Amino acid sequence: MxxxxxxxxxxxxxxxxxWNQKTREVINRRLALTNEPRYLTAEEFALVTVIAARIVPQPGHRPPVPVAALIDHQLDRDQGDGYRHAGMPPLQEAWRQGLRALNAEAQAAHEAPFDQLRTADQDALLTQMQEGKLKDAAWGGMSSATFFKQRLAHDIVHAYYAHPTAWNEIGWxxxxxxxxxxxxxxxxxxxxxxxxxxxxxxxxxxxxxxxxx
Amino acid sequence: MSDDPLLSPRAKAGRAPDVFAPGGWIPMHAYREDEAVDFVIVGTGAGGGTLACKLAEAGFSVVAMDAGPYFRPLEDFASDESEQTKLYWTDDRIVDGENPLQMGSNNSGKAVGGSTVHFAMVSLRFRPEWFRSRTLLGYGADWPLDWREMWRYYAKVEQALKIAGPVTYPWGPPRPRYPYRAHEMNAAALALARGCEAMGIGWTETPLATLSAPRGRAHPCVYRGFCTTGCSTNAKQSALVTWIPRAIAAGAEIRDLAMVGRVEVNDAGRATGVHYHREGGWRFQKARNVVVAGYAIETPRLLLNSATSRFPDGLANSSGLVGKNLMAQSNQAVWGISKDEIRSYKGPPSLAITEHWNYDDNKDFFGGYSYMSQGPLPQLWANTQMSARGLWGDSLMAEMERYNHVVGLKIVGEMLPQESNRVTLADAKDQYGLPIARITYSWSENDRALIDHSLRFMARALEAIDAREIWTQDDDTCHLNGTARMGGDPRTSVVDADCRSWDIRNLWICDGSVFPTVGGVNPSLTIQAIACRTGDRIKALAALGDL
Incomplete structure (x- = not known):
């Protein structure tokens, strides 16, 4: 494009x-985040990186926005939204459970973990999640559609558009x-x-x- | 000691933050906990902050507590959506029902000044008939207040906040001139105006609580567009920079990071004070009167969490109505793409409004709605594209590149009271060990009819100005009211017209909870008008020896 x-x-x-001083402090901190997990395990962090590349695909010609690091930072600080649907666990637990469930779905459908799938298969699974069609036992009481809309895509989109690189792209x-x-x-x-x-x-x-x- | 206002209280030891000066302080009275103050107020937003000012200025001793931090906007507020989520009530809450509410950013504040710190400043009067909607319009419930009296209080609040508004307001009975001139309209507001003219209905500049001229130590609005993430220049006339400094100057004490967990009631059935959590422990403040002003979720939660053997269903709840009749407002939108660069991020988000459908009764549903121009910031906009339209991946990225061309119209619509829409206590507990709120919400048939009408009409208004690729966002809500309604009968209301609980006469409720109906306008001006009236009524009752 x-x-x-x-x-x-x-x-x-x-x-x-x-830019006032407070804004400089806040954005400097965000830009200084290193692309490594503090809350998530290395495997979870890698999986979030792969999912984020589907939800907010980035061009190859510039340094990427470290979406997984921003999510990890949010989880590390346990920064919730102030509400959750009945049946949805709190923030950290919801992410852990959702990631486990997504891998279980990938195994069931393709006999491989999610990050080993072709991107078309990854997108198909994410679409099924969005539509609430994923129902593996690993979801527990959580609706896959609610997890997609209120947690996974919600947090990824917020993380990406918290970054100055994304602001440049949209001319804000x-x-x-x-x-x-x-x-x-x-x-x-x-x-x-x-x-x-x-x-x-x-x-x-x-x-x-x-x-x- | 840390100066992070989220970690340790700032308002203590005889001083409070000066919101107009980085690092500044103002002197503040400090009351003892073991000597009863005249009023302890729980919450410092549009209801509690305003009432604290009015009661202190009337000579009462007042301590007002807020669970949130005491910010100095000039030094604490960044121009950043993520950072500014620190203004929102993000403690855990459970939502359910057929149309679960989204809580947090759009409707719940946790700061001294409450939600007025992040509100969009839209300052509208109720249509007079809404105060008697049951009798005159056939729906909802009548208020125990007379519209003429309310209009006098509206004028007082508009003066207190130096509302910037149009020379002539197109709807309703005549009203005085707004104290400050209206703001210049941005491209998004001009699009609303052109659409209204094409549809043959009226529009006007929105009356806003942000300065269009200097006031004291506050500068006029600079149109930075971050209003709903907190005003870093103090142009916004929030309770934090208006009522609360006045309250402190008149002798009130504000306690920040003070979470009230329980209102104490004695054997005689009188409130005696509040248990509150501050600086790592539970404390008790004695008071002759307790005012609960925590907004439509935290107010019923506190009353329910304060249950005793004498009041097993919670305080002030002999009617059984505490927590019931929760009313959000519908907040649906129609969006399109303009060939022009709109750049709706510039200026307050809702600079133009039409109240046409609040005043035209030729409709197939009860209630009304206003609609306003919009200016979503990038995170909010991207999440709207994802959650309301289902976009992600390349389609989301391509859509976001057109951000500067987006034009939209969004309603504030009346939802009808239903007892089944309610706040109850969940099993889960929060960080203070208190049961959290469960919020149950489902739209009624009338709610859906109103929403459908608004979406059809606004889509035509966007088509009329040649916006392309029009789509509707049909799931959003805003504002919270009800859950402790006022009325003239103890069997069908929680408080009387003076916001005084029928059951416990020294317990008062002063916030959006007391609304019997919600109308099609933003509630903050009405909440403040009620608080001003309540202050005057308390003063009059005290003079009669009737407190």
């Missing part, structure tokens, strides 16, 4: 009035405090916002994005 916001890097605003302005925005109408861009490629003119957008700051 061609880059819609060529050269845009939200981090170029890190030392501008768009990113942190904005104390400097917010001035130009509010449609098609109006503040100089510290991403420029989108217009009429195929990649270089014009790149030029504008180089000056974002």
């Amino acid at each position: 061609p880059d819609r916001f060529p050269g845009y890097d939200v981090l170029s605003k890190r030392w501008t009035p768009s 302005g990113g942190p904005a405090s104390p400097r917010g925005y001035v130009r509010m109408d449609a098609n109006e861009r503040d100089p510290w916002e991403a420029a989108e490629v217009k009429d195929g003119d990649v270089e014009a957008a790149r030029r504008k994005n180089r000056h974002v700051g």
